[in-house]
Amino acid sequence: MLRVVDFRDVVATLDGWPALAGLTCVVERGEIVHVVGPNGAGKSTFLRACAGLVPVRAGSAEVLGVDLVRDRTGARARIGLLSHANGLYADLTAREHVAFWVRTAGAPGADVDAALHAMDLRGALADRRVGRMSAGERRRTALAVLLARRAELWLLDEPHAGLDAASRDALDATLRRARDAGATVVFASHEAERATVVATRTLRIAGGVAA
Amino acid sequence: MKGGLVWAVAARDLRAEARARVTTNQVLPFAGLVMVTFALALDREEVLQRTAGGLVWLATTFSLFVLVQRAFAIETADRALDALRVAGVDLGRVYLGKSIALMVQLFVLECVLVPVAVVLYRVRVDAPGAVLLVTTMICATTGLALVGTLYGGLTVGGAGRETLLPLLVLPVVAPVLIAATRATESALRSGGAAVSEGWAWVGLLAVFAAAFGIAGTLAFGALVDE
Numbered sequence: 001m002l003r004v005v006d007f008r009d010v011v012a013t014l015d016g017w018p019a020l021a022g023l024t025c026v027v028e029r030g031e032i033v034h035v036v037g038p039n040g041a042g043k044s045t046f047l048r049a050c051a052g053l054v055p056v057r058a059g060s061a062e063v064l065g066v067d068l069v070r071d072r073t074g075a076r077a078r079i080g081l082l083s084h085a086n087g088l089y090a091d092l093t094a095r096e097h098v099a100f101w102v103r104t105a106g107a108p109g110a111d112v113d114a115a116l117h118a119m120d121l122r123g124a125l126a127d128r129r130v131g132r133m134s135a136g137e138r139r140r141t142a143l144a145v146l147l148a149r150r151a152e153l154w155l156l157d158e159p160h161a162g163l164d165a166a167s168r169d170a171l172d173a174t175l176r177r178a179r180d181a182g183a184t185v186v187f188a189s190h191e192a193e194r195a196t197v198v199a200t201r202t203l204r205i206a207g208g209v210a211a
Numbered sequence: 212m213k214g215g216l217v218w219a220v221a222a223r224d225l226r227a228e229a230r231a232r233v234t235t236n237q238v239l240p241f242a243g244l245v246m247v248t249f250a251l252a253l254d255r256e257e258v259l260q261r262t263a264g265g266l267v268w269l270a271t272t273f274s275l276f277v278l279v280q281r282a283f284a285i286e287t288a289d290r291a292l293d294a295l296r297v298a299g300v301d302l303g304r305v306y307l308g309k310s311i312a313l314m315v316q317l318f319v320l321e322c323v324l325v326p327v328a329v330v331l332y333r334v335r336v337d338a339p340g341a342v343l344l345v346t347t348m349i350c351a352t353t354g355l356a357l358v359g360t361l362y363g364g365l366t367v368g369g370a371g372r373e374t375l376l377p378l379l380v381l382p383v384v385a386p387v388l389i390a391a392t393r394a395t396e397s398a399l400r401s402g403g404a405a406v407s408e409g410w411a412w413v414g415l416l417a418v419f420a421a422a423f424g425i426a427g428t429l430a431f432g433a434l435v436d437e
Contacts, residue, residue, distance in 0.1 A: 051297050053293075053296075053297065073299060073436075075299075076296075076297055076298060076299030077298065077299030077300075078299075079297065079298075079299075080297075080298070081294075081297045083290070083293075085289050085290035085293070086289050086290075087289055087290050087291045087293060087294025087295075088289050088291060089223070089227055089285055089288075089289070089291055090227075090285070090288060090289070091226070091227040091228075091230040091231050091285070092223065092226065092227060096223075096226070100219055100223050101298075103215060103216075103219045104215075104216050104219050104220070104295075104298075104300055105298045105299070105300050129230070145294075149298065
């Protein structure tokens with residue numbers, strides 16, 4: 001199995017504080033890994049370190065075969081990160097967002113309508129400005145963008161937050177489809193019950209190390 | 212696709228602006244008020260005719276700050292710029308795209324401000340002067356937009372960026388203000404200036420724009436990523 005994430009004794013600091021204090025973990029291709037841990041455990045920092053947004057101060061870290069210590073940005077084009085913010089523009093519609101991302105960072109042949117339909121953004125809703133959407137609809141738009149980009153590694157921070165039951169089911173189905181298409185998914189969530197439905201493995205982090 | 216990214220970013224920013232209408236509903240009235248206030252403050256026709264070029268470019272520069280703040284407010288409101296960073300998108304091309312969008316907005320603004328100056332300050336433009344004036348507008352606007360976008364990226368997310376931006380940008384755009392004012396004075400024949408005298412200033416504006424275009428494209432990614 002190809003290792004998509006390979007962290008060995010990784011230390012990463014936020015404002016001088018060691019948010020990751022020697023984390024060792026491996027994620028293999030095709031896994032859907034649920035990252036759990038109490039608030040402040042280092043879950044979000046782990047996801048951001050995987051995306052190369054947080055520098056690795058010590059240890060070794062490889063993501064998609066790229067050494068993050070030497071090249072923090074090399075793997076980014078193959079990674080999709082959805083954090084607490086959705087990364088959307090209030091005055092653009094869901095369709096315009098997906099079309100923009102397909103044009104700028106999407107995979108060849110990516111289908112705007114298919115991505116919108118997968119997240120149940122159809123009809124007038126797809127053409128509604130994001131600023132006039134509910135929190136759940138905005139989250140689904142951000143997920144549709146991620147879907148259209150066809151990232152190899154999905155990093156999701158609380159992806160179920162703000163979604164209704166139907167949208168959560170759609171998200172879980174989307175994650176499974178992404179996995180079946182060859183992607184690897186790592187997501188942090190406090191919703192253990194929901195997460196166990198879709199995850200193939202759980203990674204526990206506490207105090208910046210794997211528990 | 213690489214050239215496509217520049218135009219996609221420019222089109223996205225212009226579409227967002229067309230819907231929010233910040234330029235038409237806020238910036239344009241603001242710039243108009245600046246022009247009127249200058250007219251009231253100076254209150255002498257010969258002084259206004261002599262300084263018309265400078266007043267147009269001062270009003271444009273003040274408006275630049277509002278437009279740059281807006282251009283980066285849409286990037287930070289929901290961390291959209293972070294999303295571009297994380298996706299490994301070439302930020303140098305994002306810089307060019309955002310600069311083009313800003314350039315278009317500034318140019319539209321100037322197309323209103325110049326006729327306002329003609330009416331309010333009672334200046335005249337003949338055909339050779341109009342050619343020089345339009346060329347000056349294009350070159351100066353390009354320089355202002357490139358500098359504004361670069362420093363907008365530098366201050367994005369920083370504390371007190373609203374006040375920091377003018378403090379950083381004004382000294383840098385001083386050569387643009389001076390050259391654009393001199394060229395516009397020649398175009399309007401203020402103080403007996405000849406049109407031919409203005410073209411050297413246009414050359415300076417073009418060099419400034421080219422230098423900042425190259426420097427900004429190279430530096431923007433590193434500035435935003437830190």
